[in-house]
Amino acid sequence: MGYITSELLEETGYVVLDSYDQPIDPKEWLDIEYVDWKSSGDTRFAPLASAKGEIECNGFWNHKPPRTDKDGVWIDSQTAIAPTLTARAKEPGSNVGRCRVIELQPNTYADALYNLHQDDNNRLNPDGTGWVVRSFFNLTDDKDSFFVLRHNRTDPSGETRIALPAGAQLVIDTQRLWHAAAHFGDEPRYCLITSWESGPELDAYLEKYHARKHVDSVEVPQDVLDAGQAEQSRRIAAREAALRARGQQEKLAMSEA
Numbered sequence: 495m496g497y498i499t500s501e502l503l504e505e506t507g508y509v510v511l512d513s514y515d516q517p518i519d520p521k522e523w524l525d526i527e528y529v530d531w532k533s534s535g536d537t538r539f540a541p542l543a544s545a546k547g548e549i550e551c552n553g554f555w556n557h558k559p560p561r562t563d564k565d566g567v568w569i570d571s572q573t574a575i576a577p578t579l580t581a582r583a584k585e586p587g588s589n590v591g592r593c594r595v596i597e598l599q600p601n602t603y604a605d606a607l608y609n610l611h612q613d614d615n616n617r618l619n620p621d622g623t624g625w626v627v628r629s630f631f632n633l634t635d636d637k638d639s640f641f642v643l644r645h646n647r648t649d650p651s652g653e654t655r656i657a658l659p660a661g662a663q664l665v666i667d668t669q670r671l672w673h674a675a676a677h678f679g680d681e682p683r684y685c686l687i688t689s690w691e692s693g694p695e696l697d698a699y700l701e702k703y704h705a706r707k708h709v710d711s712v713e714v715p716q717d718v719l720d721a722g723q724a725e726q727s728r729r730i731a732a733r734e735a736a737l738r739a740r741g742q743q744e745k746l747a748m749s750e751a
């Protein structure tokens with residue numbers, strides 16, 4: 495039967511929507527409760543919706559009973575502080591799974607390349623229902639930072655780098671594309687990440703905000719790209735050697751953001 499997917503995401507695996515142009519009080523992401531949750535990079539997360547409405551970030555498939563990344567339970571104590579973010583996550587009207595704000599400390603392009611991963615949003619997702627994709631709504635005005643997207647973790651050809659000013663909104667098939675953020679500066683980056691189920695509601699939302707399947711990559715000097723690629727190779731090799739020494743294998747797919 496197969497999953498219900500968005501035609502707009504078929505070609506490139508991502509779309510960039512119109513930027514959100516309304517001001518949001520930073521208290522909405524600064525005053526909610528964060529938990530330490532190791533993801534790609536130095537991160538903390540503040541869930542707005544979780545598996546059971548508790549302030550934790552585990553994949554829904556790790557709960558009992560295990561289930562896919564849908565039917566997230568809103569956390570009243572968090573949504574009361576972040577009403578605009580909650581409304582934005584609910585805006586398409588599609589099923590919402592995990593919904594959380596990520597706090598990412600500054601890093602480098604090489605860090606982002608090493609952190610590239612695929613998500614696990616569709617584990618246990620029943621055949622014939624909507625494929626789970628993810629929305630990234632950038633909250634802080636990280637003009638020089640960018641999201642890195644690749645079809646293959648270690649292959650730079652076809653890499654896309656999407657700018658992350660405040661209000662930038664991307665919808666990405668994060669189980670298909672390798673992804674991570676390169677975030678520069680002195681302050682953490684905050685971004686609302688929401689798991690949305692594909693279907694007619696999401697399609698209408700993507701069209702309403704003029705989803706673009708292709709954007710120009712952020713320009714980065716070739717020597718920086720080359721150095722980042724070399725550093726990624728070095729770190730992957732070092733990690734594989736360390737894991738081999740322990741008799742383990744590299745874990746390529748991460749389950750979180």
Ligand SMILES: [Fe+2]
Nearest residue numbers: 613668750751
């Ligand atoms: Fe991810």
